[in-house]
Amino acid sequence: MVAPEGGLRAASVECHGVEKWFGELNVLAAVDFSIPAGAFVSVLGPSGCGKTTLMRAIGGLTGIDDGEILVGGRRVDGPPPEAAIVFQQFGLMPWKTIYDNVAFGLVARGFDKRQLDERVRHYLDLVHLSGFERSYPYQVSGGMQQRAGLARALAVEPKLLLMDEPFASVDAMTREILHDELLGIWERDRRTVVFITHSIDEAIVLSDEIFVMSRSPATVVAQIPVDIQRPRRERTVRGLPQFGELREYCWDLLESGGAEEAARS
Amino acid sequence: MTAGTPELRLASEEKRAANRERIRRARTRRRLTMWGVRLASLAIVLGVWQWYGSSVNPILFAPPTKIAHAFVMLVRDGTLGRALVQSLTVFGIGMGAAIAVAIPLALVWARYQVVDWAIQGYVNALYATPLVALVPLLILWFGFGVEAKVIIIFSFALFPLLINTYQGARSVDRGLVEVAESFGCGELATWRHVILPSAVPFITAGLNLAVGRALVGMIIAEFYTSASGLGYMVISAGNTFQTAKMFVPILVVMALGVLLLGVTRTLKRKASPWSEQEGRL
Numbered sequence: 259m260v261a262p263e264g265g266l267r268a269a270s271v272e273c274h275g276v277e278k279w280f281g282e283l284n285v286l287a288a289v290d291f292s293i294p295a296g297a298f299v300s301v302l303g304p305s306g307c308g309k310t311t312l313m314r315a316i317g318g319l320t321g322i323d324d325g326e327i328l329v330g331g332r333r334v335d336g337p338p339p340e341a342a343i344v345f346q347q348f349g350l351m352p353w354k355t356i357y358d359n360v361a362f363g364l365v366a367r368g369f370d371k372r373q374l375d376e377r378v379r380h381y382l383d384l385v386h387l388s389g390f391e392r393s394y395p396y397q398v399s400g401g402m403q404q405r406a407g408l409a410r411a412l413a414v415e416p417k418l419l420l421m422d423e424p425f426a427s428v429d430a431m432t433r434e435i436l437h438d439e440l441l442g443i444w445e446r447d448r449r450t451v452v453f454i455t456h457s458i459d460e461a462i463v464l465s466d467e468i469f470v471m472s473r474s475p476a477t478v479v480a481q482i483p484v485d486i487q488r489p490r491r492e493r494t495v496r497g498l499p500q501f502g503e504l505r506e507y508c509w510d511l512l513e514s515g516g517a518e519e520a521a522r523s
Numbered sequence: 524m525t526a527g528t529p530e531l532r533l534a535s536e537e538k539r540a541a542n543r544e545r546i547r548r549a550r551t552r553r554r555l556t557m558w559g560v561r562l563a564s565l566a567i568v569l570g571v572w573q574w575y576g577s578s579v580n581p582i583l584f585a586p587p588t589k590i591a592h593a594f595v596m597l598v599r600d601g602t603l604g605r606a607l608v609q610s611l612t613v614f615g616i617g618m619g620a621a622i623a624v625a626i627p628l629a630l631v632w633a634r635y636q637v638v639d640w641a642i643q644g645y646v647n648a649l650y651a652t653p654l655v656a657l658v659p660l661l662i663l664w665f666g667f668g669v670e671a672k673v674i675i676i677f678s679f680a681l682f683p684l685l686i687n688t689y690q691g692a693r694s695v696d697r698g699l700v701e702v703a704e705s706f707g708c709g710e711l712a713t714w715r716h717v718i719l720p721s722a723v724p725f726i727t728a729g730l731n732l733a734v735g736r737a738l739v740g741m742i743i744a745e746f747y748t749s750a751s752g753l754g755y756m757v758i759s760a761g762n763t764f765q766t767a768k769m770f771v772p773i774l775v776v777m778a779l780g781v782l783l784l785g786v787t788r789t790l791k792r793k794a795s796p797w798s799e800q801e802g803r804l
Contacts, residue, residue, distance in 0.1 A: 319701055337705045349702040352797035353720040362716065363706040396797050414706065 268295035268450045269330030269340045269417035271316060277324035278311055285311050287475035289325070293467075295417070296448040300461035301478075302508065303471030309454045310346075310422055312476070316452060317343050317420050329418055339367075342416035344424045348407045350395040356406050357382070357391035363414040381409040384443060401432035405439075412443070421453045425460070437463055437492045445489050458508045462486075463495045468504075470511045480511050585767035590774070593767040602756070603771065610752040613669060614741050617676025621733060625681050626726065629688035630714075650682040655743060662747055672744040672752075679740030683732035691725025692718050724798035727791035734783045742776060 276289040285308040293299050303309045314320040316327055318337035327334040329341060342363060343349075350359045361378045369377070382388050385405040395403050404424055411419060425433040441464065444451060455461050461468045462484055470480040484504065486495055495501055569587050576586030585593075597603040632638050632646075658675055665671035695718045703713045745754025753772040760769035792799060 317705055319705060337707060339707060341705075343702075343705045345698070345702060347698060349698055351699060351702075351717065351720065353723070353795065354716075362703075366703065366706040366708045366712055366716075394797055410706075 267415070267417060267447060269338075270295040270328075271418060271450060271452060272328040273312075273316075273325065274328075275325035276312075276315065276322050276327060278308075278315060278320075278322050284475035286315070286322070287477050289477055291469060291478050291481065293450060293452065295330075295450055298444060298451045298453065298464060298466045299469060300453045300455055300465040300467075301469045301471060302455055302458060302461045302512070303476065304473055304512065305456050307471050307473045308476030309456075309471055312471075313343075313420050313422050313452060313454050316418075317341055319343075338418070340417040341420055342411035342414050342418075344404075344407050344411045344419065344421040346423045346426055348395070348400075348403045348427075350403055350406055350410075352395055354394075355391060356387060356393050356395065356398065356402075359395065359406050360387075360409045360413055363410055367414060377413050377415075378409075381413045384412065385409045385439065399432075401428045401436065404428055404436065408436075408440070416449060418450045418452070421451060423454050423456065426456075433460075434492050440464065441488075441490050441492075458505055458512075459496070461508070462501055462504050463490065463492050468508065470508060482508065482511075582764045582766060585770055589767040590770045593765075594771045594774075597756075597768065597771055603775065606751065606753050606756045606772065607775065610741055610745065610754070613672040613744070613752065614676055614737060617673045617740070618680050618733070618737050620673065620677045621680035621684055621737070622730070624677075625684035625729075625733075626688050629685050630692055630719075632685075633689050633692035634714075646682065646685060650686055654679055654740070658743055658747055667748040669749070671748050672741070675744040676737050676740040680733040680737040683736060684726070684729040687725045687729025687732070688722060691722030691729075694725070695721045724791065724795040727787065727794050731784060731787040731791065734787050735780065738776065738780050738783070 270293060272292040273289045276286055277284070278286040289312065301309045301312060311320065315322050316329065316334065318334050318341070329338040332338065351362065354362065357378060360382055361374055364374045364377060379388070382391065385408055387402065387405050387409060390398060390402065395406070398406075404427075407424065425436050428436065437460065444464075453461070453464060465484050468480075468482045468484060469478045470482065471477065472479045482504070486498060486500055573586045573588065576584050576589070581589075594603070632642060654675075657678070661675055661678070662671050665674055699717050699721070700713060703717050708716065741752070742754040742757070745752035746758055749755075750759070753776055756772040757769055760766070760772075
């Protein structure tokens with residue numbers, strides 16, 4: 259099973275017959291898909307359907323009970339060095355400054371000081387956090403905390419970026435700004451992204467392809483390509499006729515998939 | 524509501540300045556009142572004390588003027604200074620030893636489940652025991668010298684530090700441990716970057732508790748053991764019915780307690796500024 263390896267900067271992701279149980283509860287069943295290197299894929303499903311568990315499994319933070327997951331063609335057994343995660347609750351260390359938080363992944367990987375400083379400043383600049391290096395997370399807004407979370411993940415220059423509902427806990431206006439910034443960053447680098455969300459709109463705006471998941475046990479019920487030209491911006495995408503059509507289509511799928519409670523956000 | 528025209532905006536700015544001024548004045552008035560009340564309260568307490576202290580048998584009580592006089596005498600002949608140095612020396616050694624033992628031990632305790640199972644019962648039992656009950660036993664074992672004092676202070680300070688550090692290391696946010704793991708941190712790096720810093724507010728809170736208890740231990744140790752320190756000053760003045768002299772070391776210990784607790788509270792605030800803001804996270 260050889261994975262198609264895209265550019266140097268991106269890694270493919272494959273799931274083969276992935277199954278996961280929490281005691282008696284079957285969380286993931288027969289999850290099969292492959293994501294080519296350099297694609298932006300959203301995993302869309304109702305809250306609590308197991309999509310975060312899927313992401314954690316790809317990120318090596320939780321084991322699976324059957325099947326296998328490959329990242330860049332290698333079987334996942336612990337956090338793959340190709341991947342970096344952007345967490346829903348930001349996951350910043352409250353005792354570290356914004357700078358040290360962004361540097362954290364590089365420190366953990368043993369970068370030397372000069373190389374590290376250059377990178378950290380570059381990515382702080384990229385997410386518009388220059389000038390906040392010495393602030394602590396509690397001193398800045400939620401949106402800025404998540405920018406730091408994003409910069410920390412980008413700074414290790416991962417071939418796979420796993421994003422777990424990263425914008426669910428910031429306000430709507432900030433979310434839209436962050437969407438556009440993420441689009442801008444991604445369209446330049448084209449790292450593989452697996453983006454977990456319960457927002458249909460968010461999935462359409464950002465992705466090349468949307469994987470719709472059903473509820474317990476969760477499995478991928480549909481893979482919907484999003485043929486909207488890039489570069490994209492949220493407001494222009496929302497104005498396109500395809501946007502409404504895709505939105506309806508996803509919505510129908512979620513409803514028929516037994517996901518009555520899918521969030522309409 | 525709207526400040527659309529320049530005139531309106533100007534008016535509201537004047538109003539704002541007036542408001543600021545009003546608030547500033549109210550705050551000053553409040554602060555003056557506070558200090559006024561405090562001074563009046565102190566004057567009343569000292570006055571009543573002076574009046575009552577002079578009207579009863581001097582063996583039982585002493586007025587502030589006599590205490591002040593005794594204080595000056597004890598400072599002049601060096602008795603107070605010597606006792607203070609003796610007390611602070613054993614306090615420092617005992618406290619330092621408690622910190623040096625408690626923190627590493629607590630980390631090992633928090634890290635290894637086996638250690639947890641093995642020692643948790645004893646630690647909790649000893650923490651619950653009024654350690655005063657053990658003082659005669661400790662004296663029996665270690666004699667009346669400096670060693671016994673240090674060991675008594677050490678044992679009074681040890682448990683709050685031990686238990687707080689353990690709980691700090693245990694109550695680390697699992698999510699942050701996972702963040703570290705996802706970025707490839709090994710166990711040592713996770714301890715360094717996540718578990719230890721997250722335990723800091725608990726350790727400083729433990730330090731605050733430990734200082735209070737160590738002071739109690741210090742005085743008790745000096746009651747029972749060799750003839751030195753502030754505790755011994757209290758006892759010897761009491762035994763010779765020099766009540767005014769007895770108050771001096773008591774007030775010094777009181778001041779010492781206030782000072783040391785202030786230091787540890789400041790340390791807590793400085794060492795973990797984020798923990799003051801927990802509500803916002």
